[in-house]
Amino acid sequence: MSIVVGFGSDTRSTSALDLASEIAHTTGEDIVLVSVVQDSWDSLRDFAGVDDEWRRQVRTQAGEALAEAREHLGNEHRVVTRARTARSVPQSLLEEVRENRAKLVVAGSASHGALGRIAFGSTNDRLAHSSETPVAIAPRGYTAHPNGIERLVVAVDPTSSDEALAQPVADLASWLGVPVEIVTFAVRSGSRSAMATFADQGVRQAWAELVHEHQVRLAKRIGELSPDTEVSTVQISTGERWSLALDSYGWRGGDLLAVGSSQHGPVARVFVGSTATRIVNHSPVPVVLLPRPAPLKSPRAPRARRPRKR
Template sequence: MRLIVGYQATPSGEDGIALAAILARTFNATLDICIVLPCERPVPSKAPVEVAYDDILVQQATEWLAEAMALVPDDIEAEGRLLFDESFAQGLIDIATERDADMIVVGAASDGLLGRHAIGSVTSELLHVAHVPLALAPRGTRHSQVERLRGITCAVGNRPGAEVLTDTAFELSTEALLPLRLVSLVSIDSRAAGEDTRTRAARERDMAKADDNLRKAFESLPSRTEVESIVAEGNGIEKAVSSLEWHDGDVLMVGSSRLGQPRRLFLGSTAAKILRVLPVPMIVVPRGVGDRS
């Protein structure tokens, strides 16, 4: 497995490397630590005429890349790369294609809460156009003592293409001998506060639908697969996610929105709500990423 790590010389960049190291140990992966520089930049008025600004930028980026490589643990194979593109996200996507990478890894924006996710401009762009799974590190992952994943949780939906997500989760859990947990989230935020007959009937329908989603997901997996299945409910998706038990070393896998193009990411409203309260890394899987047609 090969992972592309988008690095910027910020704590967010360190978080991305920390998550990439955890994933690399878990899946025996190699890393490409990448800094993306703009193709062309104007020469600042204060710079000496004989000094090309691009040379100054490359020199600084080379130093940043050396610092990034120093963050990679000795037991993990990694290469540092300077890329040039007008878009940081597009540079990562292009190198992922060139290197036939399995995943892109990035850190959270610096304005998020510690231990939670925050979407910056690069991540936002990647979530709209990436063709490979995108792993998102919560803010502060660089301080984690976790060395490997301990388990994979897969959020199961009822939309077409959901089997691609469960297949990917199963493949990763099997490869790394990790326990797999299938979760169906039920939001009851549209229900009245009172437990009248109509409210109970609606809740029962939602729970039955969630159980059916889990059953279909389980049946799509190879026979004799041992997985945990659970329905989590709450007054809103955020509460449902928070009701689950999370441990250091867990990761949540979600599917791309149905609005996204096939083999492209698009973070839907439900996944965005999950991201706001999720205390562990998230991996977003594009629609049709496993299709062979």
């Protein structure tokens, strides 16, 4: 098993490398460092020799970038470097994940994101909407925690639909060997917020009790699937805006936030819905996006045999 991390020839940020290093420090997994050279020279094929010169130059840049990234990771981890050529960078990374049977693919924030926050760009957005493997994204400017990952914080909706995440959360927590804390984030104002919908105090209290009951059921199921994992619940972390709701939670160094795939997306793939996107965008810690597992198929009843015609 391994951790795949993408690092382009034009990448200046080392946030994804630091997150991969932090996870590898926790799990002992190898790091597969991949630089994908995008095949974008088709339009120059009519000009003899130009595309070949471009290929050599870009591949040289990719090799230099891999060498710099390898040096940044140091000697603590086993690191394999790969240079690939492909039309699609995220698709090539996903192929590398499948070939290595990787447990996780790591990416960084888009460069236009705020410092300390996550923004989606062309590569991490595609990974976040098509990967069959969990996708970890580092905030812009992130640096590794010296002790590795120490806690898995699981953000869940106040509905029973997120109970399907029990298995991937249990698997991830067991792999990392860290405790789990379950939390629901909500905003207190705004036309689209759950808390605004339940403005009446009595209804809001009933809703909070349902959230707690759901979290307890999820915690119990995770504990059954991973008996060695310590699981706790925190009912609701609220704020006037999503940024305040996220900031009001008691984050610690070494935290990793897990967010489940939307139930409206493809089964067994990551698909980030609107609420999850808001949580990811305002998270001050790295986020891992978990594919929603396919539901178990109930066995079919045997078909009755039709009598043969004579």
